[in-house]
Amino acid sequence: METQHSELYWGARYHLKQDLNGNYYLIGMHQKIWKVFGFIALVPMSASIVMAFVSWMESDNQMHFFLIVAAVLLLISLILMRRTERFVFSRDRVSHLRGWGKTPPEKASWPISDCNVTVQPIIEHGSGCWLQLNDGGKSLTRNSIGKFEQTAEMALFLSNQTGIEAIDNVTAWPESRSLEITSSGKLRHVKPLRVEGAEYQVQGSIWRLLWVFPFTLTLGALLFVFNWIQW
Structure with missing residues (x-):
């Protein structure tokens, strides 16, 4: 039975969307990355609003500066949040769109026969995997989806829907093989063996930068309350 988009793991559905066409x-x-920095810009913005309120309470001349x-x-923040980037699978091509809003202009495109989606391991996330889009061996973009089974399911879904080749770089790591499904409908996958002298490529996650937002916002609120009590 063919998997539907709504049946994919939520991490897959977050990264894989469908346009109006x-x-x-x-x-x-x-x-x-743009959205992360857009969120981060809200931290000093919130602090400036708090300082403007404090300046208004103290009747000094700095309120307008903080408001500006x-x-x-x-x-x-709004500019960064409006920036978009997409890799669209249409007909027999993969198109790279980047710009503003929901319909950014096309920057480049590649024949889908030259591209593939590869499931790769993330050693620091335990059983987590990347789904990487490649063109002739060159990485175009990648997303952290979830465990191997969830990432492989998304890769096979893309392969069935668009005709792009799906590659497994986990089962026989560091070698790659075609991503397969057994006759029972299950993914053909065994626990990857470590190769002597070889290491997985360790990569961090940009989403960790978001921790600065709640931390600094909470710290600013505590400082404001402390200043209010002292005042």
Whole structure:
């Protein structure tokens, strides 16, 4: 039975969307980075609003300065949040779209026969895997989906829907093989063996940068409360 998009793991559905034309697309890594920094810009913006309120309470002349800073930071955040990047699977090509809003312009495209999606391990995340989109061996973008089974399911879904080749770089790591399904409908997968002298490529996650937002916001709120009590 063919897997439907709504049946995919939630991590897969977050990274794989469908546009108004019915084409599936992957969210690009740059879009995520822009959104992370957009969220981070909200931290000093919130602090500026708090300082503007404090200045208003103390009746000094700095309130307007903090309001201007908050407005500039809000504008920067909105600009970053509106930036988009997509890798669209349409007909026999993979198109790279990057720009503003929901319909960014096309920057490049590749024949889908030259591309593949590869399931790769993430050693620091335990059983986590990358789903990497490649063109002739060159990485175009990649997303952290979940465990091997969840990532492989997404790769096979893309292969069935678009005709792109799906590669397994986990089962026989560091070698690659075609991603397969057994006659029982299960993924053909065994626990990867470590090769003497070889190491997985360790990569961090940009989403860890988001921890600065709740931390600094909480710290700013505590400092404001402390200043209010002392005042």
